[in-house]
Amino acid sequence: MSDLVTALEVTGALGAAGGLGYAKARAPRVFWSLVGLPVARVRFMVTYRATMDVCGLTVQPSRLRAFMVRNVARRPDVQPVPPQVRRVRGSSTGMNVTLRLPAGLEPADVAAASERLRHAWGVHSVHVIETKPGFIELRMTGYDVLRRVRMPRRLPRGLAAGPLVVPVALREDGTAFVRDYRKIPHALTLGANQSGKSMYQRNLIAGLAKLPVGLVGIDCKRGVEQRGYAPRLSAFAVTPDEASGLLDALVGEMEDRFDLLSEYGVADLWDLPARVRPVPLVVLVDEVAELFLTAVKKDEERRDRMVMQMIRLAQMARAVGIYLEVCGQRFGSELGKGATMLRAQLTGRTVHRVNDKQTAEMGLGDIAPDAVFAVTTIPPDRPGVAVAGDSSGRWSRIRTPAMTPTEAVAVCRQYAHLTPHIPALEPFRPVIPAEPAQVMAPLVKPMPVTE
Numbered sequence: 001m002s003d004l005v006t007a008l009e010v011t012g013a014l015g016a017a018g019g020l021g022y023a024k025a026r027a028p029r030v031f032w033s034l035v036g037l038p039v040a041r042v043r044f045m046v047t048y049r050a051t052m053d054v055c056g057l058t059v060q061p062s063r064l065r066a067f068m069v070r071n072v073a074r075r076p077d078v079q080p081v082p083p084q085v086r087r088v089r090g091s092s093t094g095m096n097v098t099l100r101l102p103a104g105l106e107p108a109d110v111a112a113a114s115e116r117l118r119h120a121w122g123v124h125s126v127h128v129i130e131t132k133p134g135f136i137e138l139r140m141t142g143y144d145v146l147r148r149v150r151m152p153r154r155l156p157r158g159l160a161a162g163p164l165v166v167p168v169a170l171r172e173d174g175t176a177f178v179r180d181y182r183k184i185p186h187a188l189t190l191g192a193n194q195s196g197k198s199m200y201q202r203n204l205i206a207g208l209a210k211l212p213v214g215l216v217g218i219d220c221k222r223g224v225e226q227r228g229y230a231p232r233l234s235a236f237a238v239t240p241d242e243a244s245g246l247l248d249a250l251v252g253e254m255e256d257r258f259d260l261l262s263e264y265g266v267a268d269l270w271d272l273p274a275r276v277r278p279v280p281l282v283v284l285v286d287e288v289a290e291l292f293l294t295a296v297k298k299d300e301e302r303r304d305r306m307v308m309q310m311i312r313l314a315q316m317a318r319a320v321g322i323y324l325e326v327c328g329q330r331f332g333s334e335l336g337k338g339a340t341m342l343r344a345q346l347t348g349r350t351v352h353r354v355n356d357k358q359t360a361e362m363g364l365g366d367i368a369p370d371a372v373f374a375v376t377t378i379p380p381d382r383p384g385v386a387v388a389g390d391s392s393g394r395w396s397r398i399r400t401p402a403m404t405p406t407e408a409v410a411v412c413r414q415y416a417h418l419t420p421h422i423p424a425l426e427p428f429r430p431v432i433p434a435e436p437a438q439v440m441a442p443l444v445k446p447m448p449v450t451e
């Protein structure tokens with residue numbers, strides 16, 4: 001009898017262990033919330049002081065504190081002081097700890113020890129973010145959140161503010177990566193074939209489509225990527241000739257908007273009264289090399305003019321609510337005169353896997369040199385992973401959630417009623433492709449009804 005009980009107990013224990021192992025691999029969120037987080041919390045609390053000491057993240061106490069310890073608390077040994085823990089918060093992906101740094105420690109000291117902290121507390125990663133002077137947040141993830149991306153349901157308070165904020169991907173610290181057009185008006189996305197550029201664009205367009213903005217598409221691969229988004233596009237160009245005309249029209253629109261600002265005596269579109277404020281425009285340029293492709297001398301003139309018009313837009317159009325979102329495999333001097341000057345204006349950078357270090361440098365070398373190495377380590381079996389940086393020098397690894405072209409097209413159709421008519425861009429208004437059901441309709445003839 002006792003043998004049977006033991007056997008049942010062993011089987012039960014093995015089953016539970018197997019179940020936990022399965023949950024860890026297949027449902028890491030659930031596993032983390034039920035098991036990982038409670039264990040990590042206890043481990044953190046119990047080992048905090050010793051870990052900080054071992055990692056060299058303690059400082060000698062002030063004279064006043066040393067005096068109090070010796071004379072009030074009557075303890076002969078005065079211990080070095082670690083950063084003060086202000087808050088510990090768990091989430092479905094990790095644990096965030098707010099620390100107040102003592103004088104003598106700076107965020108870079110803690111960041112330099114992040115790998116050792118990760119190891120000590122048994123978490124997947126530790127990221128150090130300075131939240132305000134003297135305070136940092138340790139963002140720990142319990143598992144590899146980029147393996148299967150699930151966007152957080154809510155944006156953090158600081159990120160959600162603003163009319164033109166689009167969550168596009170997940171950062172490796174478990175927070176959302178957003179495109180905030182008012183903070184970073186123009187951006188460049190680079191990546192080799194099959195690295196995940198289209199997936200990034202899809203997520204971006206699906207997010208933008210729901211906002212009160214006008215979208216302009218330039219896709220010189222004959223529109224294969226963007227054609228499906230036509231219901232939500234106010235203007236669309238699929239050849240370099242059309243694109244050239246469209247860029248001229250956009251520059252004209254920019255100049256008209258400047259006249260409006262001047263009439264109201266303001267310097268920014270967002271300072272205009274809402275009733276006269278023109279709708280913001282996001283210009284999405286897919287595969288920029290196709291746009292600047294030249295075969296004969298005459299094409300070169302057109303290309304140089306387009307580069308010039310784009311530079312004008314990139315330099316000035318932010319103030320009138322026109323933003324550029326450029327995507328390509330490379331973006332260097334091979335794209336013609338002025339291309340590097342244009343690139344310098346596109347300060348939001350997202351670089352997917354690339355074929356050579358030079359392309360990574362093109363994307364991030366001028367704004368976040370440390371990030372170049374991170375790009376070269378993106379594994380080919382993880383499409384959609386990229387390194388995103390901006391002119392603040394900050395960067396992080398991100399990955400977009402998987403979204404099919406059909407899903408992105410469906411969002412554009414659903415929000416087609418938000419597509420604004422921009423009179424200056426009317427000649428470039430796209431023809432809306434028929435829905436698959438409508439294409440099929442003539443083939444399915446109703447049967448004649450016989451009495």
Ligand SMILES: Nc1ncnc2c1ncn2[C@@H]1O[C@H](COP(=O)(O)OP(=O)(O)OP(=O)(O)O)[C@@H](O)[C@H]1O
Nearest residue numbers: 192193194195196197198199383384399400401402
């Ligand atoms: N975030 C992601 N998660 C999962 N799979 C992804 C992700 N991003 C891209 N993929 C997959 O990787 C493949 C290539 O993606 P995508 O078409 O976006 O790359 P691309 O850089 O646009 O390629 P190309 O330049 O050849 O058009 C697709 O099969 C896509 O489903």
